[in-house]
Amino acid sequence: MENQDDSTKQFYLYRVALRLTPGRINTGYRDENHAVASDISVAEISDAGLDAVRYLNVHEAMGTLSLAVVPSAIVAVQCIRIPTSEVIIDDQPASVRAAVEGVRNATRKLRIAEEALSSIEPRVRRMMTLGMRPDPDSAAKRIGKLExxxxxxxxxxxxxxxxxxxxNVSAVIRRDFNDAVAGWRDENAEVFVQRYRRLASLLERPSQAIADVSTHAWRSLDGA
Incomplete structure (x- = not known):
């Protein structure tokens, strides 16, 4: 979502059924510290006579063993859209309500200031903020501070x-999660909070996420 600038795209969570032949998985595992598994092509895996490659993950799920597979090893999938369309209606903690109000106030003040200078194109206004164009009443600089x-x-x-x-999520995952959802900023902070909470629940309650996926029918990929 962050690195590929895909925050506005629809995402899905998949449960995958594999058919792996004994002996067609690498012995031991690759260490991503030395050999990035994401650089493996399907052709390389196939040329090695393998269907799957185990590797020590140091990016998406640091410290875990992950699996890179050829498409033919996937026989069926179940999936759900994420985040879900569920609406969460319980009371928000006071700290969250106060932070939402902080966003509302900051947004309102910024929009009012921008409206006052709406006749000046953004590029020129930015130059005024940076001191590259005259800013007699410092209005552009005030917008910079409000931003x-x-x-x-x-x-x-x-x-x-x-x-x-x-x-219950590690500080590293929490930071990465917050960086990824930063692109969701919306004029309505409540919309952001709803979406944040629905996606966060996948990390906080993984067993429930698995149960939700399991309620969907398997979709066969090999005609079996």
């Missing part, structure tokens, strides 16, 4: 959400 407060309010909201809704 900083706006982004800081969103950062604070994500931090409060992580503390409340990702208490």
């Amino acid at each position: 900083q407060k706006y982004y800081r309010s969103w950062h604070d909201l994500r931090q409060h959400l992580a503390s409340e809704y990702l208490p």
Whole structure:
């Protein structure tokens, strides 16, 4: 979502059924610290006479053993859209409500200031903010400060959400998660909170996520 700039795309969570022939999995495992598994092509795996390669994951799930497979090894899938369309209606903690209000106030002040300079094209306004064009009444500089407060309010909201809704997730995963969802900023902070909580639940309650996927019918990929 972050590295590929895909925050606005629809994502899916898959459960995969594999058919792996004994002897067609690598002995031991590759260490991504020395050999990045994501660089393996299907042709390389097939040329080695393998259907799957085990590797020590140091990126997406640091410290775990993951599996790279050729497409023909996948015989069926189950999947759900993420985040789900569920609406969460329970009361929000006071810290989250305050952070949401902080975003609202910062957004409102920024939009009012921007409207006052709407006749000036953004490029020129940016040059005024940077001191490259005259800014007689310092209006452009004020917008610059308001933008900083706006982004800081969103950062604070994500931090409060992580503390409340990702208490059992490691600090590293929590940071990566917050960086990834930063692209979801919306004029309505409540929309962001809803989406954040629905996706965070996959990390906080993985057994429930697996159960949800399991309720969907298997889709065969090999005609079996």
